[in-house]
Amino acid sequence: MDLSERQLQILQAIITDYVENAEPVGSRSIAKKYDLGVSPATIRNEMSDLEEMGYLTHPHTSAGRVPSDKAYRLYVNDLMKKKNLSAKEKRMINDRLSASRDEFDRTIRHAAELLSEITHLASFAMTPATNEETISFIRLLPVDERTIILMIVSESGNVTNTTLRLNVPYTQESLDLLGKNMTVSYKGRTLDDVLKSEIIHDVGSDIEALSSLKGNVMPSFLRTLEDMLNVNLYMEGMTNIFNLPEYTSIDRARDFMELFARKDWFTQKMLARDNGVVVTIGDENDTMKDCTLITATYHVDGKLVGKIGVIGPTRMKYGEITSIMEYLTNNLSESFRLTGSTGDGNAGGKKQDE
Amino acid sequence: MDLSERQLQILQAIITDYVENAEPVGSRSIAKKYDLGVSPATIRNEMSDLEEMGYLTHPHTSAGRVPSDKAYRLYVNDLMKKKNLSAKEKRMINDRLSASRDEFDRTIRHAAELLSEITHLASFAMTPATNEETISFIRLLPVDERTIILMIVSESGNVTNTTLRLNVPYTQESLDLLGKNMTVSYKGRTLDDVLKSEIIHDVGSDIEALSSLKGNVMPSFLRTLEDMLNVNLYMEGMTNIFNLPEYTSIDRARDFMELFARKDWFTQKMLARDNGVVVTIGDENDTMKDCTLITATYHVDGKLVGKIGVIGPTRMKYGEITSIMEYLTNNLSESFRLTGSTGDGNAGGKKQDE
């Protein structure tokens, strides 16, 4: 049961108007503002049909119509036009990201800031999941008589380290040896793989002298691997939502904020989403049934996949926002194309044209 | 102009009642609940005097009295009784912190979580400022043909590293040499000191071959030092304030949240505060004039100083909260007494008695 051309026009007009003004839109104002060549009465009849089909709802008898989730879905799939970013917007994005291009985490955080500034919504950015990363080498360095540093380096240049305190003495040679020993064991294996296998049978060392040292180091080693697997989540512009009429009620604002205070939970949710630009509207989300969530993915070295996203009420400028996110993620992927995962000092990636 | 014993009793009763119920308290309810042996009329007269002296205010003619900032200050200085923590509370603190005692940053974050859970207020915790830390050694490690890792280790075992991309080739020897060279130059100097001097005259190397390599490394070196100087700030329980009657207005809630979205600014503010348990009430803060801020300091290795704090309306349980914070910071300092600054694998610090 397809919609007629006129119905689509009316639906689009209602969505446009409602997204702009956040107030139920009536037949008269549609007829006046959008030149559809028909009278309010006709529009009323069409509206009534659209409501029957589930595209519109009615807060109460004598109020205007409000688009339903189903209407937004139709809009996103078929009606919405991509917005061409202005030169100014493109320049803003390029400038703000390139200023920190040489440092990975900072760039990601800036992307989130930028996104919330441009969209006036709450945004977030996640560093890539690193399950697939492989270990390059492991090294142990002395600090003082009892303290050493354990350092794990991945093949894409990711580094994590932990300072740990031993309950046995050590020598420079034993540290070097254990480092080499561990490197041989784990080089080329993914973090996930190592973590899963080692946590079960914590193997002793072949060489007697190293055994106790290794016993000291292994728990920290596993813990450090876990740390490396953790993605960082940056959230920005949470307070933007206070300016939206949807959230003038304290309770709804509270619910919103509380949802995102649970960072771990939220990270898991987001990791599970598909790649590319993904829009989920209202009921399509299992929590936050009155929000829309848009996520997009960027790539590091063409391999690792990170995510950015915005969260807001279902009433949002879909065309504009998806276009911005597309541009932004392309820009990010471009920046991280040649370099490793943690900054590059000077040589920035090739810049996207403006 | 001192207050009479009876005036103090009445003031204390009003504060206690108001802190509990968040509603202006009238003479009748004081007379009924607190056994002062005088009639409401007498209390009314005293209240009137207290108001004249600036300890109480009046929302409107026919409402009860509300304590002023001045009253809270008097209460905190003279009237308030320290609360003895229950065994259960102590156990909770000990358990929750010791579970993560071997990892510094995580422990600090847990302290903030714990604090907001116990107090039902917004809380924060800062890692220590490290201006006074001194450099122990610097090392450069190879990743691939063009990528190396720069690693800086402080004498307390703090480690920071950056991956950087070179635009000149390198050899293992040159890396080792430059690392040693830099270690000799900077060992024993404080981060602050090195950062300030080097940022001005970016010295070239004495040995010709290292010159270009060093040129590549120095900018990252300085940037990494800056990173090391940055304190981490963890904020928790921001949404707790939504449950307080003081913040049922969306505008006040918004103001509150926006203040703490500016993490850098907030960090600076907090760094400037004195050591020990510090309470600033309402007007005593230059921003957030309707909040009370309580901060307390913990020590790492007896030297570095970090901070934790809570933020809430001036109406809060001062006695209880300061006691909790005192216990908590003592516990933290105890944990970080022997170990370096970034975890210790096994050997936990001596535990405080329960």
Added chain:
DNA sequence: GATTAGCACTCTCACTTGATGAGTGCTAAC
């Protein structure tokens, strides 16, 4: 002289009422 009872007065809060206006839904005319 300090304390207290009594009472008029003030102000908030919750509730009601009525007017207004936006918008629908139906019917009959075009």
Added chain:
DNA sequence: GTTAGCACTCATCAAGTGAGAGTGCTAATC
């Protein structure tokens, strides 16, 4: 199929009302 006309619905706002809590003053009491 489209439109004008009109009765009807519902939210919103302002004004008005009464109850309740609490003060401040005065005069009586200890």
